[in-house]
Amino acid sequence: QSALTQPASVSGSPGQSITISCTGTSSDLGSYNLVSWYQQHPFKAPKVIIYGVSKRPSGVSDRFSGSRSGNTASLTISGLQAEDEADYYCCSYAGSATFVVFGGGTKLTVL
Amino acid sequence: EVQLLESGGDLVQPGGSLRLSCAASGLTFSSHAMSWVRQAPGKGLEWVSTISSNGGTTYYADSVKGRFTISRDNFNNTVYLQMNSLRAEDTAIYYCAETTVTKGFTYWGQGTLVTVSS
Numbered sequence: 001q002s003a004l005t006q007p008a009s010v011s012g013s014p015g016q017s018i019t020i021s022c023t024g025t026s027s028d029l030g031s032y033n034l035v036s037w038y039q040q041h042p043f044k045a046p047k048v049i050i051y052g053v054s055k056r057p058s059g060v061s062d063r064f065s066g067s068r069s070g071n072t073a074s075l076t077i078s079g080l081q082a083e084d085e086a087d088y089y090c091c092s093y094a095g096s097a098t099f100v101v102f103g104g105g106t107k108l109t110v111l
Numbered sequence: 112e113v114q115l116l117e118s119g120g121d122l123v124q125p126g127g128s129l130r131l132s133c134a135a136s137g138l139t140f141s142s143h144a145m146s147w148v149r150q151a152p153g154k155g156l157e158w159v160s161t162i163s164s165n166g167g168t169t170y171y172a173d174s175v176k177g178r179f180t181i182s183r184d185n186f187n188n189t190v191y192l193q194m195n196s197l198r199a200e201d202t203a204i205y206y207c208a209e210t211t212v213t214k215g216f217t218y219w220g221q222g223t224l225v226t227v228s229s
Binding site: 003034036038040045046047048051052057087089091093096099100101102103104105 | 148155156157161216217219220222
């Protein structure tokens with residue numbers, strides 16, 4: 001059960017847009033439109049911000065968007081705000097044998 | 112409002128056992144799959160186990176297969192994680208989460224800390 005690959009860190013200034021990539025394989029991310037993204041602030045539980053590759057749960061800002069191309073999914077945050085500074089994790093369904101795999105996480109710093 | 116409250120975390124010696132509980136409220140518990148996800152200190156999220164809504168199907172990460180057992184009590188809206196043969200690398204905050212394949216891990220508890228050390 002190999003983890004999905006994310007950059008360890010990204011940064012951006014307030015108002016800018018950033019994109020976090022998440023690379024898997026044809027056995028997980030590339031085979032299912034079942035990618036989700038989680039935001040985790042320090043000492044808090046994770047919160048889902050994207051599911052089904054590009055769907056936003058009720059209450060999540062439309063500044064968050066998701067996409068997928070082949071074996072790579074992406075999370076884009078537009079109009080960066082200080083409160084977006086957090087860790088972000090991607091996750092993909094990987095079939096009934098493996099079930100799910102997480103990415104290693106990306107720390108977003110708002111400069 | 113959905114609430115998930117984990118309990119049972121503790122300091123345990125290597126080779127020991129522990130049972131975690133997660134009490135759910137605010138949702139139709141028996142209609143939802145439930146999972147445990149852990150996070151070692153300073154590390155990322157790791158999926159541990161998932162159980163279907165009726166308890167008939169379970170899934171485990173390779174790292175815990177054969178040592179951990181997930182179960183649920185739909186009358187008392189509680190999901191459990193029985194952890195045996197604990198190792199230092201099992202040290203983590205353990206979160207329970209309501210789970211759907213299509214929507215991922217929708218609701219999370221605040222976690223319970225398990226420390227495996229002599």
